[in-house]
Amino acid sequence: MSSLAAQPPRVPWGDFPDVLIHANESAVKQHPAYKAAKSGHGDAAMALVADTMNLGQNAALQALMGARKPILVSAHAYEQEGVNAIPEIFADELSKTLGWPVDPSVLQVNVVAHTGADGFSRLARQAEFAGTVQAGCDYVMVDDFVGMGGTLANLRGHIETQGGRVLAAVCLTGKPHSAKLSPTQSRLQELRAKHGRQLEEWWIERFAHGFDALTESEARYLARTASFDLIRDRIAQSQQA
Structure with missing residues (x-):
């Protein structure tokens, strides 16, 4: 198999909007439920999301979408301790708040171990996704953290190369300068x-x-x-x- 064929797909960003980040890193990563949530405990993830989800950012996302009701899809990431429960729970809570559907069928299928990794490791070990995409439908990506943004780039590539349209991305936390995904x-x-x-x-x-x-x-x-x-x-x- 060629190196080209083995790579997760990506597409150019165009004028993609900045990621809507809900809370600062310390509020999320120093939360007493964070480690358990990161390693797959659903109740811990619910407690974390309940304490850090920002209603103002939900309103901003709803305003960005207007009358559209996009499908929420989360970046299920494998961590060394287990499957990160935060993105899926965050998507579920956004669904309850905004009244938008969630599609849990799109999954990350490899282990990249990005937590704590340097930039070269993040660039080298990229997330791969699988799962059926509804062609012609609108999507919003949901993740717990945006650093360099590669996971979101690859999730978007998976969705858009299968005929979906990714309109926005939302993360529970991340570095403020990483909110901009589209390169200037x-x-x-x-x-x-x-x-x-x-x-x-x-x-x-x-x-x-x-x-x-x-x-x-x-x-x-x-x-x-x-x-x-x-x-x-x-x-x-x-x-x-």
């Missing part, structure tokens, strides 16, 4: 100026997408890396690990 033109210009065509051609061969399907955080990370050789070597090391 100035960032893409910076990245191409830094590494030339060599990196993008290698990236397309290795990951089956160009720079316009990177997230803003991924593009920034690559632009701040010293050389193409360093990027190539660190990604290869992370994939082997």
Whole structure:
């Protein structure tokens, strides 16, 4: 199998809206239920979501969607301790609040161990998704955390390459600068100026997408890396690990 065929699909971002983040990292990660929720305990996840879900962000999401009633789909992530329960519970609570349907059939099918990983490890070990998508339907992605945004990028790629339309993303927490998923033109210009065509051609061969399907955080990370050789070597090391 070629490296192209093995890669999770992605699509260019266009004018995708910023992620709606509900709470700051400390409020979520220092919550007494966080560790249990992250390792798969549903009751702990419900307690965490109840204490940190932001009604103002729910209103902002509803305003963004207008009269549409998109399908909520969560990024079920495998962690070393178990299946992260937070995204699914968060999606269920959003469904109750907003009156939108939830589709639990789209699942992450590999273990990427992103929690605590560095940027190269996140770029090298990308989430893969499977599950039936309703072609022609609108979707909103739900996750517990947005860092570099790669998991959301790959979830969106899975949905859109099967005919769905992803309109927005919402996360319980994340880094404020990571809310922007669509890379700016100035960032893409910076990245191409830094590494030339060599990196993008290698990236397309290795990951089956160009720079316009990177997230803003991924593009920034690559632009701040010293050389193409360093990027190539660190990604290869992370994939082997």
